[in-house]
Every structure is written in structure tokens, then in C-alpha cells.
Amino acid sequence: MDAPAPATERLDRTDPHLLEFDARVVEVAERDGRRALVLDRSAFYPTGGGQPFDTGRIGELAVVDVVAESDEGGRVFHFVEVPAGGALPAVGATVHGKVDAARRRDHLQQHTGQHILSQAFVVAAQLETKSFHLGAETSTIDVDPGTTDAVVARAVALANDVVFSDRELRVHEVGADELARFNVRRQTFHGARIRLVEVVGFDVSTCGGTHARRAGEVGLIVVKGVEKSKAHHRVEFVCGGRALREYERGRRILGDAARRLSTADDQVAIQVAKLSEQGVALRKRVKQLFEIAADVQARELLAAAAALGGRRVVVAKLADLSLEEAQVLARKLAATADAPPVVALLGIADGEGGKLVFARSGAAGDAALPAMGALVKAITERFGGRGGGSPGSAQGAIAKASDLDAALAAARDTLPA
Numbered sequence: 001m002d003a004p005a006p007a008t009e010r011l012d013r014t015d016p017h018l019l020e021f022d023a024r025v026v027e028v029a030e031r032d033g034r035r036a037l038v039l040d041r042s043a044f045y046p047t048g049g050g051q052p053f054d055t056g057r058i059g060e061l062a063v064v065d066v067v068a069e070s071d072e073g074g075r076v077f078h079f080v081e082v083p084a085g086g087a088l089p090a091v092g093a094t095v096h097g098k099v100d101a102a103r104r105r106d107h108l109q110q111h112t113g114q115h116i117l118s119q120a121f122v123v124a125a126q127l128e129t130k131s132f133h134l135g136a137e138t139s140t141i142d143v144d145p146g147t148t149d150a151v152v153a154r155a156v157a158l159a160n161d162v163v164f165s166d167r168e169l170r171v172h173e174v175g176a177d178e179l180a181r182f183n184v185r186r187q188t189f190h191g192a193r194i195r196l197v198e199v200v201g202f203d204v205s206t207c208g209g210t211h212a213r214r215a216g217e218v219g220l221i222v223v224k225g226v227e228k229s230k231a232h233h234r235v236e237f238v239c240g241g242r243a244l245r246e247y248e249r250g251r252r253i254l255g256d257a258a259r260r261l262s263t264a265d266d267q268v269a270i271q272v273a274k275l276s277e278q279g280v281a282l283r284k285r286v287k288q289l290f291e292i293a294a295d296v297q298a299r300e301l302l303a304a305a306a307a308l309g310g311r312r313v314v315v316a317k318l319a320d321l322s323l324e325e326a327q328v329l330a331r332k333l334a335a336t337a338d339a340p341p342v343v344a345l346l347g348i349a350d351g352e353g354g355k356l357v358f359a360r361s362g363a364a365g366d367a368a369l370p371a372m373g374a375l376v377k378a379i380t381e382r383f384g385g386r387g388g389g390s391p392g393s394a395q396g397a398i399a400k401a402s403d404l405d406a407a408l409a410a411a412r413d414t415l416p417a
Contacts, residue, residue, distance in 0.1 A: 005026040005027035005038050005075055006026065006040070006075075007069075007074050007075060008038065008039055008040065008041065008042050008068075008074070008075050008076040009040060009041035009042070010042065010076070011041055011042060011043040012042070012043050012044065012045045012054075012210055013171070013195065013208065014171075015043075016045075016104075016108060016210035016211055016212075017213070018043045018099075019043065019056075019098065019099045019101050019104065020043075020096070020097065020098050020099070021041065021042070021043045021096075021097050022094060022095070022096055022097075023039035023040055023041045023042060023094070023095055023097060024039065024040045024041075024092065024093070024094055024095075025037055025038070025039060025089050025090065025091050025092060025093045025094075025095060026038050026039065026040050026091065027075065027091060028088050028089075028090070028091060029077060031077065031079075034065075034079045035079065035080060035082055035088060036067075036077040036078055036079045036080065037058060037061075037077075037078045037080060037088065037089070037095075038075045038076065038077060038078070039058075039076070039078065039095070039097070042076050042078065042097060043097060043099055044056065044063060044066045044076065044078060044097065044099055045066065045104070045107070045209070045210050046066040046067050046068035046076050046077075047065075047066065047067060047068075048068060048208060048209075049132075049207060049208050049209050050111075050114075050131070050132035050133050050134055050209075051107055051110075051111050051134050051209045051210070052107065052134060052136075053065055053066035053067070054066055054099050054100060054103060054104055054107075055099075055100045055103055056097065056098050056099040056100040056103075057097070057098050058078060058080060058089075058095050058096070058097050058098075059089060059095050059096060060086075061080040061081065061082065061086070061088070062080060062081045063078050063079070063080055063097075064079055064080065064081055065079040066078055066079070067079070078097075104210065105240075105241070106240065106241060106242065107134060107209075107210060108210045108211060108212055108217065109212070109217065109218050109219060109239045109240030109241065109242075110134050110139045110238075110239050110240070110242070111134060111207075111209045111210060111211060112169065112211045112212040112215065112217065112218050112239075113139075113159070113163075113218045113221045113237070113239030113240070114129075114132050114134070114139060114141060114237075114239075115197060115199060115203055115205060115207070115211070116159045116162050116163065116199060116202070116203065116215060116218065116221065117141065117155065117156075117159045117221055117223075117235075117237060118132075118141055118143075118185070118186075118203075118205075119185055119199070119202060119203035119205075120154075120155040120156070120158040120159040120162070121141075121143050121147075121151070121155045121235075122185065123155075123158055124151055124154040124155040124158060125146055125147070125151045125154070125155070126144075126146075127143040127144045127146050127147065127151070127233075128143065128144050128185075128186070129141045129142065129143050129186065130142045130143065130144070130232055137242070138224060138236050138237065138238050138242070139236070139237055139238065139239075140234050140235060140236050140237070141234075141235050141237070142232040142233070142234050142235075143232060143233050143234075143235055144232065144233070145228070145230075145231075145232060145233055146233070147226050147228070147233040147235065152223055152226060152235070155223075156221060156222070156223050159221045160220065160221055162199065162202055162215050163215045163216060163218045163219070163220065163221060164216070165215070166214050166215055166216035167199055167200050167201060167202060167214065167215040168199075168200045168213070168214055168215075169197065169198065169199055169200070169211055169212055169213060169214060169215065170197075170198045170200060171195065171196070171197055171198070171211070172195070172196040172198060173193050173194070173195055173196075174193070174194055174196060175192065175193060175194070176192075176194060179194065182196060182198070182204045183204055184196065184204050184205060184206065185203055185204060185205045186205045186206065187205075187206050194206055195207065195208055197209075197211050199215060217240075218239050218240055219239065219240040219241070219243060219244070220239065220240065220243040220244070221237060221238075221239050221243065222237060222238050222239070222243045222246060222247075223235055223236070223237045224236045224237060224238060224246070254268060257272075261275075290325055290328065291328065294325070294328050294329045294332050295332060297329060298329060298332040298333050298336070301314045301316055301329075301333065301344075302314065302333065302336060302342065305342070307340070308343075308412075308415055308417060309415065309416050309417050310340050310341075311340050311341050311342065311343055311369075311415075312340055312341070312342045312343070313342075313343045313345070313412060313415060314333055314342065314343070314344045314345065314346070315345045315408050315409075315411075315412050316345075316346055316347070316408075317346075317347045317348070317349075317404050317405060317408065318346055318347065318348050319348075319349070321348050322348075323348065323350070323355050323357070323395065326346050326348050326355065326357040327357055327393075327395065329344075329346065329357075330344045330346050330357045330358070330359035330393065331359060331393070333359060333361075334359035334360055334361045334392065334393065335361065336361060341360070341361045341362045342360065342361045343358075343359075343360045343361075343369065343415060344357075344358065344359045344360070345358055345408050345411045345412060346358070347404040347405075347407065347408050348404075349401040349404065350397070350401065351401070352399075352400065352401060353385070353397055353398060353399055353400060353401055354397065354398045354400065354401040354403065354404040354407070355395065355396070355397055355398075356376055356379065356380065356387060356395060356396050356397070356398065356404075356407060356408075356411070357393075357394075357395045358372040358375055358376050358389075358393065358394050358395070358411065359372060359392060359393040359394075360372055360392060360393075369415065369416070370414060370415075371390075371391035371394075372389055372390065372391060372392060372393055372394040373388045373389040373390050373391060373394040375394065375411060375414060376388060376389060376394035376395060376396040376411075377394075377396065378414075379396070379398075379407050379410055379411050379414075380396035380397060380398055380407075382407075382410065383398040383399065383400070383403045383406070383407045383410075384398060384399035384400070384403075385397045385398035385399055
């Protein structure tokens with residue numbers, strides 16, 4: 001049995017700004033139907049520590065995934081796309097690797113910014129970071145509960161002060177017995193040699209990711225929001241080029257809003273508040289007017305309703321009504337005091353699907369009628385939906401608006417003659 005290839009020398013750990021290198025192929029592997037190259041040395045960062053892998057090229061082959069055998073060392077597998085008719089280099093061949101510069105810079109900015117921001121939360125409010133995730137658009141850290149707007153503001157100000165002062169970053173490879181020399185914020189590594197990333201005079205933590213030489217490379221750190229839970233608070237943030245894109249997006253949105261409102265940028269919030277107040281008043285007035293209109297519509301529907309088993313049965317597919325408005329109309333139909341009693345079977349289109357609203361008067365005293373909750377449940381299940389309610393009123397949804405007529409007819413046919 002052949003011995004496994006030797007461990008890959010990790011060039012990304014010694015120089016995260018190295019983007020091109022020459023290496024020798026020591027193994028050609030296949031995992032889960034994917035082809036991979038193992039090199040004797042590599043500047044490609046493999047997924048780990050919350051940071052995604054690098055992409056780029058090895059020769060003419062696109063590198064689409066990079067996986068390390070273990071955190072402590074071992075082989076690094078470079079999964080590549082082999083075009084039709086193409087071939088992988090042979091074991092022993094010398095190849096040229098080229099890391100995607102934009103992706104590496106982005107990950108470097110986000111990961112370095114995370115170290116700085118995590119320590120800023122410790123300094124601002126003694127909130128420790130429990131986990132980190134570098135996403136395609138934004139990144140997150142999970143911190144101890146206790147964030148407030150004031151804490152976030154202090155942490156962001158402190159983090160950006162570190163960035164603007166352009167502090168140096170240093171990498172230390174130490175043994176476990178040397179850790180006492182450093183004030184390590186978070187010790188997560190184990191083994192004979194432990195890698196420390198130091199933001200000089202501010203933070204030291206164990207990490208195997210790619211980082212800047214100086215904090216100024218991060219550019220800017222922006223917190224987009226905080227999502228709270230019992231176990232932790234999730235802080236969403238962007239750094240560097242992502243922060244610039246976030247600013248540009250905000251400027252476009254603000255500028256568009258200002259133009260639509262015919263006001264200055266700094267007056268947008270005031271104008272939106274006014275529109276919101278007007279909207280509340282308008283919705284209240286519209287609701288009042290609909291109540292009046294619904295009385296008229298209910299009388300018209302009752303006048304045209306068919307008689308069935310000593311009851312008036314209203315079957316109607318309604319246009320341009322919301323579910324809430326259909327419920328108001330059904331309630332008015334069922335609340336009619338005059339004899340005979342009423343059954344209302346209403347349907348409204350809702351995009352590609354449909355909604356059913358059923359109601360009846362005399363819910364407690366008409367034992368011959370099915371309960372509306374049971375009726376709507378049976379009809380919606382028949383037409384690919386779900387619903388339910390009380391004996392007197394119920395609502396549900398069906399999959400296709402085109403089935404509304406058939407669903408209402410099926411409900412009517414269920415009623416006793």
C-alpha cells in the first residue's frame with residue numbers, strides 16, 4: 001500500500017499576501033467524485049476557523065474548493081475543475097498556483113476586522129466572542145448577551161480607532177509552555193505548536209486564518225445589526241471593500257428616497273415619519289369606509305342569495321378584497337338578524353393561490369349544518385391546501401386560484417338540502 005503524500009507546506013500562514021507560487025504535485029486524488037491535487041507547498045487557504053477557502057488557478061485548472069486534512073497540518077487538497085478533454089498534471093510535475101487576489105483581500109479584511117471587533121466588545125463591555133462566521137456578503141460574531149446600542153457604538157468606535165491608527169499585526173508560532181507570555185483573548189488551538197495572531201498593543205488570539213500586516217488594511221468596520229437570543233447576541237458586520245459597498249448601497253437608497261420625496265437627504269427621515277402618520281390615519285379612514293361599503297355589499301349579496309333548506313346561501317368569488325376585508329364581509333352576512341339564517345361561502349384570489357372564508361349565522365342552534373371549521377378543512381385538503389376555524393367561522397387557503405369556483409361549489413354541495 002502506497003504511503004500518503006507528505007504534509008503540504010502552508011505558505012498562506014507565513015505570508016498571507018503571497019498570491020503566486022510554484023509547487024510540485026505530490027498526489028492526484030479523488031474524493032466524492034471530485035478530482036483534487038495535493039501539492040508539496042501551497043498559498044491557497046483551506047476552509048477553517050470560520051473562514052472560507054481561497055479560489056484561483058493551478059496552471060489552467062480552476063480551483064473551486066480547498067480542504068485541509070487537519071487543523072494541525074497534513075495534506076491540503078485542491079479540488080479543481082477539469083474541462084472536457086482536459087487532464088490533470090502528473091505526480092512530480094511542477095505547477096504554478098495563483099490565488100484570486102480580490103477574494104483573498106476580502107477574506108483578509110473581514111477576518112482581521114473580526115479580531116479587532118471581538119476585542120473591542122471585550123474592552124467596551126466584557127462581552128466575549130463565542131463563534132465567528134465569514135459569509136459571502138456579511139460576517140457575524142456571536143457574543144455574550146449584553147449588547148445595547150451604546151455598547152455597539154463604543155465597540156465600533158474603538159475598533160475603527162485601532163484600524164485608523166494602523167497598528168501592526170504579528171504572527172507567533174509558540175509551544176504550549178510559551179502561552180503564558182501572551183495575554184491570549186481566546187485559546188482554541190491545541191498541539192505542539194500554537195499559532196497566535198497579535199494586534200500589537202490591543203489583542204492576541206489563536207487563529208489559523210489569513211490576516212493583514214497592519215490594521216489599516218481593514219479600511220473600515222461597520223456593524224449592520226444585532227440579533228438577540230437567550231444564548232448569545234449575533235453581531236452582523238462588514239469590513240473594508242464590503243463596508244464601502246454597503247455605504248454606496250445606502251447612498252443610492254437614500255438618494256432615491258430623497259428624489260421621490262422631493263426633499264434633501266437629511267430631511268428624508270422627517271418626511272417618512274410624516275407619511276407614516278398620514279398612512280395610519282388613511283388606513284383608519286379606509287377601514288371605516290369599507291365597513292360602510294360592506295354593509296351595502298352584504299345586503300346586495302343577501303338579496304341575490306339562493307334558498308337552500310330554509311336558509312339563504314351566499315356563494316361569491318370576490319375581486320380586489322383582502323383576506324381581512326373578506327372576513328369583515330362574511331361576519332356581516334352571518335350577523336344578519338332577519339330570518340332565514342345565512343351561510344356565507346366566500347372566495348378571493350391571492351396571487352397564484354386562493355383563500356376561502358366561510359361563516360354562518362345561528363352557529364349554535366343549527367345542528368343540520370356542518371361546522372364551518374370542519375367544512376373549510378375538508379375543502380382545502382381536497383384542493384391542495386389547509387384551513388380551519390370555529391363552528392361559526394373559518395378560513396383557509398388552496399393551491400390554485402383557478403380552483404376557487406370548484407372549491408366554492410363543492411362547499412355548497414356539502415350543505416343539506
